[in-house]
Structure formats: C-alpha cells, structure tokens
Amino acid sequence: MALTINPAVSGGHARWVLHATTFLLGALVGALVSAAAILAVTTLVQALLGPSWFAFAMVCAIVWAVAHDLGLPVPLPYRQQQVPERFRRALPVGALAFVFGVQLGVGFLTLFTYSTHVAFLLSLPFLTSLAEMLTVVATFAVGKTLVLGATIGVSSLEEIGARFRWSRWGARVLRMSTAGVSLSVATALLIKRW
Amino acid sequence: MRLLGRTRTAMRLSSATVSPYVISATAVGTIALLMMMGAASLFRLALVAAFVAGWSSAWSP
Numbered sequence: 001m002a003l004t005i006n007p008a009v010s011g012g013h014a015r016w017v018l019h020a021t022t023f024l025l026g027a028l029v030g031a032l033v034s035a036a037a038i039l040a041v042t043t044l045v046q047a048l049l050g051p052s053w054f055a056f057a058m059v060c061a062i063v064w065a066v067a068h069d070l071g072l073p074v075p076l077p078y079r080q081q082q083v084p085e086r087f088r089r090a091l092p093v094g095a096l097a098f099v100f101g102v103q104l105g106v107g108f109l110t111l112f113t114y115s116t117h118v119a120f121l122l123s124l125p126f127l128t129s130l131a132e133m134l135t136v137v138a139t140f141a142v143g144k145t146l147v148l149g150a151t152i153g154v155s156s157l158e159e160i161g162a163r164f165r166w167s168r169w170g171a172r173v174l175r176m177s178t179a180g181v182s183l184s185v186a187t188a189l190l191i192k193r194w
Numbered sequence: 195m196r197l198l199g200r201t202r203t204a205m206r207l208s209s210a211t212v213s214p215y216v217i218s219a220t221a222v223g224t225i226a227l228l229m230m231m232g233a234a235s236l237f238r239l240a241l242v243a244a245f246v247a248g249w250s251s252a253w254s255p
Contacts, residue, residue: 002212002252027248104251116247123240132237136244143248149211150252163209164252170214174250177218184225185243188236 001104002160004088005097006151019097020148026101027141034106035124035137042125055193058122062186065115069179078112104144114175119182126189212252221246 003009005023010016046054067074083100091099103109107117120136127133150163210216224242228234 107247113251114247116243116250120240120244120247123236123243127237127240136237136240139241140244140248143245144251146249147212147252150208152208164212165209167214173218174214177221178246178250181221181225181239181243181246184229184234185236185239188234188239192236 001083001100002148002151002164003157004100005093005148006154006157006160008151008154008156008159010093015093016151019093020145022094023097023101023148024141024145026098027105027144028101028138030102030105030109031107031137031140031144032105033102034108034121035133038121039124039133042122046125052193055126055189058125059186059190061122062115062119062182062189065118066179066182066186068112069115069175069182071175076112076118077108079109080111082110101144105141114178115182116178116185119185123185123189126192214250217246217250217252220249 001023005016005019007013007016010019042054042058045057049057064074065076068076083103087096087099107113107121117140120140124133124136127136151160154160154163221242225234225239228238228242
C-alpha cells in the first residue's frame with residue numbers, strides 16, 4: 001500500500017495526509033463490514049452450539065490460524081490475491097485510497113496475513129459493549145494506516161523499497177510474536193468463559 | 195548538513211515503523227506489561243491483537 005499512497009504519488013505531504021486519512025476511513029468501513037459479518041455468523045453459531053461450546057469453537061478457530069503462523073499449511077477463508085492492480089490505472093489516488101482501504105479493511109478479500117486478524121475478530125462477540133467492539137475495530141484500521149508512516153519524507157518510489165527491509169529471520173520473529181498475541185487472546189477468552 | 199542529518203533521522207524513524215522487530219517487540223512487550231500489571235483483560239488483549247493485525251500487514255506474504 002505504501003507504493004500507492006505516499007508523498008511522491010500524492011504530490012506533496014499535505015495531499016498525502018489527505019489520502020492517508022481517506023485510506024483510514026476506507027479501512028474503518030471495511031473492518032466494520034467484516035466485524036458485522038463475523039458477529040452475524042457467530043450469533044448463529046452460538047445459538048446452535050450454546051455458550052460453552054461456542055467459546056471452545058472460537059478458541060479452536062484462533063488456534064487453527066495460529067497453526068498457519070507457525071508454518072502449517074492449514075486452509076483459511078482468505079482470497080488468494082492482492083488488491084487489484086488495474087484499479088491503480090483506473091482511479092485517481094483519493095478514490096484508490098478509499099477503495100483499497102475498504103478491501104484491506106475487510107481483510108478476507110486479500111491474502112491471509114497473520115493470526116491476530118482472526119483473533120481480534122473472533123474476540124468481538126465476547127466483548128461487553130458496542131463501544132468496546134468499535135474501539136477494537138477502529139484500532140485495527142489505525143494499525144493498517146500506520147504502515148503508510150514508512151513513506152514519510154520520500155520523494156520517489158525507489159526510496160520506499162529501501163525502507164521495507166525484508167529478512168527471513170524478521171518474518172519468523174513476527175510470526176512467532178503474532179502467534180503469541182493470538183494465543184493470549186484465546187487464553188483470555190477461555191478464562192472469561194469458564 | 196543539518197538538513198541531511200534530519201532527513202536521515204526521518205528515514206530511520208519511518209523505516210522503524212515497519213520493522214518486523216519493532217512490531218514484534220511492541221506486541222510482546224505490551225502483552226507482557228499487561229500481564230505484569232494484572233490488566234490483561236480480553237478487551238485490552240483484543241486491542242493489542244487488532245493493532246498488531248493492522249500494523250503487521252506491512253509484511254503480508
């Protein structure tokens with residue numbers, strides 16, 4: 001996303017801030033759609049299983065996603081594609097920021113990232129108020145937008161690539177950390193239920 | 195010269211915002227802190243998970 005929304009493409013920092021804010025709004029809308037869908041499905045599942053078995057099923061689902069973080073090729077309901085490349089040519093940057101924000105905010109419309117996405121979404125039915133749910137969803141959108149911070153001060157696309165230093169070890173550390181965070185959510189969920 | 199120094203600092207800082215090590219240290223550090231303080235409620239842990247889920251997507255496969 002940093003290659004699409006950055007000061008070099010936006011044409012200055014003021015416009016970049018505007019586009020980043022538009023992306024944040026899009027991500028928030030997308031995340032709300034996903035949260036609503038998850039709440040609808042989990043309400044149905046909870047009615048079928050009952051509260052205890054429902055909590056157990058949610059913990060199992062989080063552990064399933066954690067298994068993916070740990071390298072097991074378990075299937076997950078994510079679209080095996082990135083954001084559509086053709087949109088970059090068809091839309092102005094502002095509209096693109098919103099559309100990509102929505103798609104990435106939904107989460108399931110692009111590649112699976114980490115188990116923390118599954119963990120925070122499946123924790124939503126166990127939160128005590130709508131305000132808590134909205135805060136968690138908004139926090140996800142803010143986290144998504146924080147990635148754009150890597151483009152602060154760039155004047156060309158080449159500079160952005162240099163700021164994303166991928167390493168096998170770094171990716172492994174991140175996967176272990178996200179697995180740990182997700183398992184802590186699953187544990188808290190179990191403690192809350194029992 | 196001072197401007198160049200500031201530019202380099204800005205680059206290092208913005209590069210750090212997407213470092214997998216910084217994301218990992220923040221995630222694990224926050225969880226550890228919440229647990230030590232006895233404040234690891236489901237809501238707070240879900241907040242951390244949501245933030246990390248968004249932030250770490252810089253390193254999507």
